[in-house]
Amino acid sequence: MTRIFATYDIETPVGLAHAADVLAGEQSTGTFVKLASETDELRARSAARVENIRTTSSSNAPSLPSRKTGNTYERGLVTVSWPLNTVGTSLPTLMSTIAGNLFELAEISAIRLTAVQLPKEFGRDNPGPQFGAEGTRAFMGGHTGPLIGTIIKPSVGLRPSETAELVKALVDAGIDFIKDDELQANGPDCPFGERLSAVMRVINDHAEKSGKRVIYAANITDEIDQMWRNLDLMQSVGAFCAMVCLQSVGLSGVRAVRNHSEALIHGHRAGWGLLSRSPDIGVSFDVMQKLWRLAGADHLHVNGLGNKFTESDEVVAESARSVRRPTTSDHSLNDAAMPVFSSGQTIWQIAPSRKVVGNDDFIFCAGGGIMSHPGGPGQGVTALRAAAEAARDGVSLDEMTRQSPALQIATQFFKRPSSP
Known part of the structure; x- marks a missing residue:
């Protein structure tokens, strides 16, 4: 299945693995409560997926104001992917997906989108530079x-x-x-x-x-x-x-x-x-x-x-x-x-x-x-x-x-x- 990949520099008081799961859920099939309609089959077909987590540092205080707090704030690089079939090749929809509500998540005390890898379909469906x-x-x-x-x-x-x-x-x-x-x-x-x-x-x-x-x-x-x-x-x-x-x-x-x-x-x-x-x-x-x-x-x-x-x-x-x-x-x-x-x-x-x-x-x-x-x-x-x-x-x-x-x-x- 063709996928879109995005990498984030994240800081969190709840652990990188949990924060990454929350991000992936919020930006695809999940929400703040479990849905009966979010079946295993639907998730397998449409959910965002955490591809990689690499811890880089930790601190005792949040970098940004954060409602959720902890004794330690873990920081690292997290790569998440989405199936192209759920996003399509619309650039505004892509932005809502890779740079949407995730910036407001309480589990995250710092987040920066650092990289994106796009499949060839984006070049096919968007015009690109004319000259x-x-x-x-x-x-x-x-x-x-x-x-x-x-x-x-x-x-x-x-x-x-x-x-x-x-x-x-x-x-x-x-x-x-x-x-x-x-x-x-x-x-x-x-x-x-x-x-x-x-x-x-x-x-x-x-x-x-x-x-x-x-x-x-x-x-x-x-x-x-x-x-x-x-x-x-x-x-x-x-x-x-x-x-x-x-x-x-x-x-x-x-x-x-x-x-x-x-x-x-x-x-x-x-x-x-x-x-x-x-x-x-x-x-x-x-x-x-x-x-x-x-x-x-x-x-x-x-x-x-x-x-x-x-x-x-x-x-x-x-x-x-x-x-x-x-x-x-x-x-x-x-x-x-x-x-x-x-x-x-x-x-x-x-x-x-x-x-x-x-x-x-x-x-x-x-x-x-x-x-x-x-x-x-x-x-x-x-x-x-x-x-x-x-x-x-x-x-x-x-x-x-x-x-x-x-x-x-x-x-x-x-x-x-x-x-x-």
Whole structure:
């Protein structure tokens, strides 16, 4: 029988074996009392099953508030499986199963979903990325190297005409990729339609004059019917990248965009810290990125090396690698997404980012790393491009500064982060 597997880091005052049984029952055929209809045959066919338990530690106090208490709180990794026939391949149903009521169980004083293994049927029944890295380059006319990108700043406050003025400065500077901030969607002061039309006039004019198609990731995040209208408007003005705040619209929202869309889907993980920041509760990025990709995301934010947030470089590197691995047991399926590095990025992080990915199939978003270059945004882009070329050719930044005055200035102006 084909099964779905999920692994949890669990802490409990009632013993790992008992807590695992409670979890499996709650998330499949059982409840708080024995049911006459829960027969042995039904359980054999439909129940979740505890596959493995490995104790890792114990403590004298709970990591999270817990109604049930004990003298010792045992901690370990528990793997549970479900038959595919009871869950199906619906991503929302999968989430309700592997990340549902189990987070509230009184027998568990800490729980984090760390991994999921999905059978090939999920790849068959869900659309997955429509374009990925190869398709992204095709939209741009065959661009080579990493995509040097930036974010429209200030995040909010600019009117449509002011946004377009900033975009013109950026495309004239040689940028590859521009995205709306996650906070800028369809507010009264900067309506989506007006902003999109103003920006695309600039981008289309630049493409006609230069032959270069710059990607503008327009933030379409909204109710589903409005996102569909936004996609239709994008198509009418030649825009081909829709930015979606993944957690805000949910898996069904991402799937709805994918089903309606002929555009790249740029997945922003705004709010990610809610699921990831605590070691005692939440969901790992490795789990969520699989589901977001299955729903249709082509690009996925993974934070950045030496970032301004809380994640370590090791976590960021693993996230970047994870979006390129298979989502299911079908390893022949080409469903890799393009990792997006952002958050406090400058010329210092581009070589380590390339080393993590192993090639140039990534987007490198620098806000201040471009805008605050002493020579202006154009020199900021030039410096990043030179740093990317140095990384590709295995040349040190010091050596490349002899060929690029913009890079030399950047190495003197931007403080080298302590971590990459």
